[in-house]
Amino acid sequence: MAETEKTAAATKGNQPLALFAAAAGWLVPGLGHLLLGKWGKALGYFVAVASLAIVGLKLRGDVFTSGGDAFGTLGFLADLGAGVFYFLAHRIEAAGPDVSRAAGDYGTRLIATAGVLNLLCVLEAFQIGLHRDGKS
Amino acid sequence: MLNHFQIMLIFALAVSLAFALLSKQRAGERALYFLWAFLGFMAVAIGIGWLMYPFSR
Numbered sequence: 001m002a003e004t005e006k007t008a009a010a011t012k013g014n015q016p017l018a019l020f021a022a023a024a025g026w027l028v029p030g031l032g033h034l035l036l037g038k039w040g041k042a043l044g045y046f047v048a049v050a051s052l053a054i055v056g057l058k059l060r061g062d063v064f065t066s067g068g069d070a071f072g073t074l075g076f077l078a079d080l081g082a083g084v085f086y087f088l089a090h091r092i093e094a095a096g097p098d099v100s101r102a103a104g105d106y107g108t109r110l111i112a113t114a115g116v117l118n119l120l121c122v123l124e125a126f127q128i129g130l131h132r133d134g135k136s
Numbered sequence: 137m138l139n140h141f142q143i144m145l146i147f148a149l150a151v152s153l154a155f156a157l158l159s160k161q162r163a164g165e166r167a168l169y170f171l172w173a174f175l176g177f178m179a180v181a182i183g184i185g186w187l188m189y190p191f192s193r
């Protein structure tokens with residue numbers, strides 16, 4: 001009986017910590033890992049996601065908003081994954097998107113890549129948090 | 137303004153870095169994975185560029 005409870009507790013893990021780390025990691029890339037004490041990974045993920053998002057925005061890539069067609073919705077979900085860079089898009093590049101040039105089209109892809117990469121990092125932060133017992 | 141090659145370089149560096157951190161746990165393995173992923177991205181992109189070159193005219 002005790003063994004069953006132990007297994008159930010281990011499977012459930014530290015869900016509040018995992019969810020907090022995932023939410024923090026989504027909002028600011030790498031922050032989830034930073035809160036979990038993974039300094040190197042946090043820095044690496046921030047550099048990777050921030051460089052893609054900032055370069056993409058500076059190239060005047062398109063930032064999707066909700067309410068479009070199916071592809072627009074997928075683009076919106078990918079872009080939203082970049083967290084703070086999605087919300088600050090208009091501050092980073094005040095001129096807005098311009099996909100009439102090839103550079104703008106590349107920028108659109110870079111922003112989406114930043115978002116999807118950050119979502120992968122969020123999933124990893126969630127997994128690491130889930131396996132923390134809360135004592136360490 | 138960045139040219140197309142520089143944009144590709146930044147993309148390959150950032151994605152290789154994230155993939156290396158996500159998929160490998162040891163520093164040596166990560167460095168090797170990063171290098172191979174980066175070189176792979178560059179080789180494939182330049183290779184496809186050369187293949188497409190005759191159709192660009």
